Amino acid sequence: MIAARQPVQRSPRAKLGVVKANGEILHLPRTALVDVLNRGDLVVANDAATLPASLAGGHVPTGAPIEVRLAGRHTLTEAHCFTAIVFGAGDFRTRTEDRPPPPPLTAGDAIVLGSLTARIERVLDHPRCVLIRFEGAAAAIWEGLARSGKPIQYAHLAMPLALWDVWTAIAGPPVSFEPPSAGFALDWRMLARMQAKGIVFATLTHAAGISSTGDAVLDARLPFDEPYRIPLATAVAIRRGRRAGRRIVAVGTTVVRALEHAGRFGDVNAGEGIADQRIGPDTRLHVVDAILSGTHEPGTSHYELLRAFTDDATLERVSEELDARGYLTHEFGDSVLLESRKQVSWARERTAVSPAEESQRSATLEKLIS
Amino acid sequence: MNALHSNAEWKPAPRIAVTGGTSGLGLALVREFRHRGANVAFVARDRARVERVAQDTGAAGIVGNIARKEDIHPLAIQIAGRLGGLDVLVNNASSLGPVPLKLLADTECEDLELALETNLLGPFRLTKALLGSLAAAAREGRSAVVVNISSDAARNPYPTWGAYGASKAALEHMTRIWDEELAAEGVRFVAVDPGDMDTPLHALAVPDADPATLKRPELSAREIAELVESGQRSPRRKPDTSTIAAAEPSSQ
Numbered sequence: 001m002i003a004a005r006q007p008v009q010r011s012p013r014a015k016l017g018v019v020k021a022n023g024e025i026l027h028l029p030r031t032a033l034v035d036v037l038n039r040g041d042l043v044v045a046n047d048a049a050t051l052p053a054s055l056a057g058g059h060v061p062t063g064a065p066i067e068v069r070l071a072g073r074h075t076l077t078e079a080h081c082f083t084a085i086v087f088g089a090g091d092f093r094t095r096t097e098d099r100p101p102p103p104p105l106t107a108g109d110a111i112v113l114g115s116l117t118a119r120i121e122r123v124l125d126h127p128r129c130v131l132i133r134f135e136g137a138a139a140a141i142w143e144g145l146a147r148s149g150k151p152i153q154y155a156h157l158a159m160p161l162a163l164w165d166v167w168t169a170i171a172g173p174p175v176s177f178e179p180p181s182a183g184f185a186l187d188w189r190m191l192a193r194m195q196a197k198g199i200v201f202a203t204l205t206h207a208a209g210i211s212s213t214g215d216a217v218l219d220a221r222l223p224f225d226e227p228y229r230i231p232l233a234t235a236v237a238i239r240r241g242r243r244a245g246r247r248i249v250a251v252g253t254t255v256v257r258a259l260e261h262a263g264r265f266g267d268v269n270a271g272e273g274i275a276d277q278r279i280g281p282d283t284r285l286h287v288v289d290a291i292l293s294g295t296h297e298p299g300t301s302h303y304e305l306l307r308a309f310t311d312d313a314t315l316e317r318v319s320e321e322l323d324a325r326g327y328l329t330h331e332f333g334d335s336v337l338l339e340s341r342k343q344v345s346w347a348r349e350r351t352a353v354s355p356a357e358e359s360q361r362s363a364t365l366e367k368l369i370s
Numbered sequence: 371m372n373a374l375h376s377n378a379e380w381k382p383a384p385r386i387a388v389t390g391g392t393s394g395l396g397l398a399l400v401r402e403f404r405h406r407g408a409n410v411a412f413v414a415r416d417r418a419r420v421e422r423v424a425q426d427t428g429a430a431g432i433v434g435n436i437a438r439k440e441d442i443h444p445l446a447i448q449i450a451g452r453l454g455g456l457d458v459l460v461n462n463a464s465s466l467g468p469v470p471l472k473l474l475a476d477t478e479c480e481d482l483e484l485a486l487e488t489n490l491l492g493p494f495r496l497t498k499a500l501l502g503s504l505a506a507a508a509r510e511g512r513s514a515v516v517v518n519i520s521s522d523a524a525r526n527p528y529p530t531w532g533a534y535g536a537s538k539a540a541l542e543h544m545t546r547i548w549d550e551e552l553a554a555e556g557v558r559f560v561a562v563d564p565g566d567m568d569t570p571l572h573a574l575a576v577p578d579a580d581p582a583t584l585k586r587p588e589l590s591a592r593e594i595a596e597l598v599e600s601g602q603r604s605p606r607r608k609p610d611t612s613t614i615a616a617a618e619p620s621s622q
Contacts, residue, residue, distance in 0.1 A: 047502055047506050049446075049447070049450065049502065051447065052444075052447075077454070079451075138452070139430065139431075139452065142447065142448045142451050142452055143432070143433070143444075143448060145447070146443075146444035146445075146447040146448050146451075147444050162443075163443035163444075163447075164443060164499075167443070167499070167502075168502070169501075169502070170501075170502040170505065170506075171499075171502040172450060172455065172456075172502035172503040172505075172506045173450055173451075173454075173455065173503070173506075174446075174447040174450055174451050188501075188551070188552075188555075191555070192551075192554055195554050202509065203506055203509065231506070231509070231510050232510065233509050233510050233511060234509075
């Protein structure tokens with residue numbers, strides 16, 4: 001597929017491929033998204049704003065220039081400690097695959113990144129991948145990141161990205177390292193149209209990690225563990241939707257990962273968690289019925305996740321059609337709404353909760369929280 | 371100061387951001403909101419003054435210039451990041467345009483641009499960058515509101531107040547349109563005329579005014595805080611609570 005080279009979130013020419021549960025494929029303009037959603041559907045999006053996670057600086061022991069890309073965190077509120085991928089000299093104009101490695105990194109090494117100083121806490125299981133800890137107060141770290149960081153850049157784009165290019169319209173908590181780009185499809189008019197049609201919109205916050213490191217060994221480990229938070233109102237809406245047999249439509253792979261992690265033992269509860277699972281062809285989806293996603297190429301962790309929704313033959317047919325019709329791929333590309341064909345047979349089972357059982361569950365939960 | 375008592379009234383404590391928070395009405399607002407137990411962040415240009423006010427009030431001080439496009443997202447990151455979300459945004463930072471004030475015909479284009487950048491584009495950009503946080507707060511049943519500080523110069527054609535008056539008139543009208551458009555999202559927008567106050571901005575505009583005839587900014591701050599507080603008691607978007615108890619967090 002052709003990469004989208006312009007950082008335009010909502011191109012008037014954006015396409016939407018709709019893959020029905022029966023395998024039928026429709027091709028529409030993306031503005032028709034609301035038309036293909038049903039009254040009563042619950043659309044859940046990731047409202048994480050994207051941090052300027054690329055920091056240029058130097059490795060103090062050797063004086064070598066480095067670029068640090070923050071790539072993961074353990075909690076949404078963490079300000080000091082991050083998993084990071086370190087590159088040697090150069091910038092985004094060089095494909096990550098061709099970037100030189102950093103100087104040898106050792107625990108305790110100081111690195112200077114703009115106004116910030118950090119130390120390497122640990123080298124993880126790869127010479128580019130480290131745990132770093134910023135020094136100083138949280139306020140100074142927020143300021144240093146906000147002022148000297150740049151959004152992680154992509155060599156396939158013609159122009160460097162500014163923060164406003166990578167924030168979705170609904171961006172709120174600044175916790176992601178790369179944009180939850182399926183959400184680029186959303187704007188406020190679309191949300192108003194959803195509301196008018198009786199489609200419920202809800203959000204969660206999921207700290208989307210780095211999508212690609214340019215290193216095959218590291219990429220095979222993606223996605224890293226990602227913390228998420230599900231607000232109470234969203235948990236309520238999901239519970240209600242599932243009881244009523246309504247569809248849960250996830251905007252992006254991060255939402256699938258968060259909801260399936262939170263719902264792995266049954267109901268989706270409000271609160272924070274860390275999504276550490278991989279989603280692939282053998283994953284049984286418990287919560288999500290359909291995903292709005294960018295187009296993804298076989299072999300990526302995003303494509304693997306799509307295999308949980310439908311069979312490989314359908315995905316191959318989808319890829320062929322998208323190619324033939326000139327769909328654009330990557331962050332600023334076109335979209336696909338993929339209905340789960342695997343979910344259908346389970347839908348009945350999960351709504352088959354008797355009223356007595358329901359009130360018993362509620363009572364138990366209320367006891368737990370009081 | 372009785373922050374504990376106030377906290378009990380505002381539960382959970384609202385997260386409030388004020389621009390232009392180191393002098394005049396902005397400083398009075400930071401103090402008033404802190405006094406009422408809110409979590410407050412404020413923005414201003416001068417680092418030394420930001421640090422002093424942060425130390426005095428316990429509010430999160432953030433250095434930046436809302437009239438600069440490049441500062442907006444870094445400010446939004448620090449506001450949303452340090453407060454953990456946002457319920458109330460007060461766009462208070464203002465520019466008079468030319469100082470001393472001039473007839474419009476004598477006003478340099480650059481002075482008009484500065485007034486528009488500070489009084490109109492800055493609030494627009496910052497609101498847009500923080501709208502995701504405000505709408506998320508509304509979806510969670512919290513009261514989300516944007517307060518835009520205006521002036522009677524927005525309505526009355528006072529000679530020599532052209533750059534300021536025109537920019538504030540545009541801000542007021544933008545406030546009304548935001549309010550219409552985002553009603554369904556549950557985010558309120560309100561423009562407030564705090565009156566002629568004894569502030570550094572007023573002293574620049576009218577150097578020979580008798581301070582005794584001017585309103586104390588602390589009084590205006592109290593009125594605005596009361597407006598915000600009454601909004602906190604009645605969110606525009608009611609959360610659907612009938613099954614909320616069943617979805618309270620358990621350990622993940």
